[in-house]
Amino acid sequence: xxITTDTAFIHADQVGLxxxxxxxxxxxxxxxxxxxxxxxILGASGCGKSSLLRVMSGLQTATAGxxxxxxxxxxxxxxxxxxxxxxxxxxxxxxxxxVRSNVSLPFExxxxxxxxxxxxxxxxxxxxxxxxxxxxxxxxxxxxGMRMRASLARALVTNPDLMxxxxxxxxLDDILRQQLNEEILRIWTDQKWTAVFVTHNVSEAVFLSQxxxxxxxxxxxxxxxxEVPFDYPRTAKLRATAEFAELMGTVSQxxxxxxx
Amino acid sequence: xxxxxxxIVSNLLPPLMAFLVVVTLWHLATVVxxxxxxxxxxxxxxxxxxxxxGDELWSGFLTTGLEAIVGFLLSLAFGTLIACLFSQSPLxxxxxxxxxxxxxxxxxxxxxxxxxxxxxxxxxxxxxxxxIISLFPIxxxxxxxxxxxxxxxxxxxTLNNATRWQTLTKLRLPSAVPSIITGARIASGVAVIGAIxxxxxxxxxxxxxxxxxxxxxxxxxxxxxxFATVFASTLLGLLIFTLVSVVGNAILRSWYEGEx
Numbered sequence: 209x210x211i212t213t214d215t216a217f218i219h220a221d222q223v224g225l226x227x228x229x230x231x232x233x234x235x236x237x238x239x240x241x242x243x244x245x246x247x248x249i250l251g252a253s254g255c256g257k258s259s260l261l262r263v264m265s266g267l268q269t270a271t272a273g274x275x276x277x278x279x280x281x282x283x284x285x286x287x288x289x290x291x292x293x294x295x296x297x298x299x300x301x302x303x304x305x306x307v308r309s310n311v312s313l314p315f316e317x318x319x320x321x322x323x324x325x326x327x328x329x330x331x332x333x334x335x336x337x338x339x340x341x342x343x344x345x346x347x348x349x350x351x352x353g354m355r356m357r358a359s360l361a362r363a364l365v366t367n368p369d370l371m372x373x374x375x376x377x378x379x380l381d382d383i384l385r386q387q388l389n390e391e392i393l394r395i396w397t398d399q400k401w402t403a404v405f406v407t408h409n410v411s412e413a414v415f416l417s418q419x420x421x422x423x424x425x426x427x428x429x430x431x432x433x434x435e436v437p438f439d440y441p442r443t444a445k446l447r448a449t450a451e452f453a454e455l456m457g458t459v460s461q462x463x464x465x466x467x468x
Numbered sequence: 469x470x471x472x473x474x475x476i477v478s479n480l481l482p483p484l485m486a487f488l489v490v491v492t493l494w495h496l497a498t499v500v501x502x503x504x505x506x507x508x509x510x511x512x513x514x515x516x517x518x519x520x521x522g523d524e525l526w527s528g529f530l531t532t533g534l535e536a537i538v539g540f541l542l543s544l545a546f547g548t549l550i551a552c553l554f555s556q557s558p559l560x561x562x563x564x565x566x567x568x569x570x571x572x573x574x575x576x577x578x579x580x581x582x583x584x585x586x587x588x589x590x591x592x593x594x595x596x597x598x599x600i601i602s603l604f605p606i607x608x609x610x611x612x613x614x615x616x617x618x619x620x621x622x623x624x625x626t627l628n629n630a631t632r633w634q635t636l637t638k639l640r641l642p643s644a645v646p647s648i649i650t651g652a653r654i655a656s657g658v659a660v661i662g663a664i665x666x667x668x669x670x671x672x673x674x675x676x677x678x679x680x681x682x683x684x685x686x687x688x689x690x691x692x693x694x695f696a697t698v699f700a701s702t703l704l705g706l707l708i709f710t711l712v713s714v715v716g717n718a719i720l721r722s723w724y725e726g727e728x
Contacts, residue, residue, distance in 0.1 A: 286629065292627070293627075294627050300621055317630045348724055
């Protein structure tokens, strides 16, 4: 097979994922994501969106079709220094480490000397809105929102080319979720990594992304590919506009259709 | 100050009261039923005997205490090492775990004489018996702790291309600290029993330790001295258990909640 995907940073061609004695998790998933795009994957619970993200990260290997990151298999890309970062639904911090030490972890695992990264770690902790005092606290001493900020910092600290986010703000209350949406956009506008953001929240998907892939469950596949035309920088005001409400309606309808 | 006082009232007073009640009943029973002193000496006789043989008991206390602590520390170190090995592959676990269970099921009184034949009647044989009997709780608890790691955290380490060694030292071992401490608490009490049983077999030559005192006193029908020795053994077990618990709790607190 010839690879004709020079422009696509992430290329999914007939991707399928199945396990013995379970109905297919993913089937015939096709899409191309260019470098630097912010894409949301929207779907009902259990539609396979997290599995799709795991295939993109290389944590799981597609059992059918082809998934390519920068022209290579995700596992190969990761082992050969494609900088991808993964943000989990839970903050997944090491409870015995301080925030600073948690954010330093990716460098520690690459055996880098402390002098090389400590300053950058400090900047990144500030970037996500945590203070110097927070940096020396253990996760248990932080609120849920602050823990998620620390988790974001750990992902951002590696200057990733690709950010894979698995419903990172789902457990947070609505106001906090909106604030973190605005902050993640501010950072993305500045750093322009490619973002794949999994969510089941329509408003979040419309607010964040340039493009929404709506997923259909059992087996998981792409049901709709919707462009979001709003300009960046996007602010909280966008949520109050008629265009935003109209697009939310369209996306919601697509989502409804997948579960009916 | 007030906090310490309250701790004493709520934690020390109830068991102390229970002790006093039992001792009083015991005393009354020996008086009312006129029980022979070689069958059941009263608490006052036991106390008198403890004072009379104070030097002998104290030196036995120290000997057995040292043997038990060395046996315990050895099983803590080796148990954790063996558990680290077990955590590395299911095949290793399946092949070797039955032999770990052997440690638990073997009647220690049956192999203690063997140990004396092989290693002599000295300190080392008693330590070895204490070690063998206290090893199992460390192995099982540490292995469980090393395996019960948050799967998201394992994914995080995989995504950062962590080596097996890094995953063990930076993730599995720190995660297992609470389980290892639980195992250590169980093992600490068992180690004292192991030392006393060891002395039953090794002690008749070295003539040292609480186990030897029990062995020597029982046939002489010096039941009051026997009781005093049993109390000294119990006290030793309690002391080592408390020590391990206090150190364990201190470690857990600094591990998860920060220095404050």
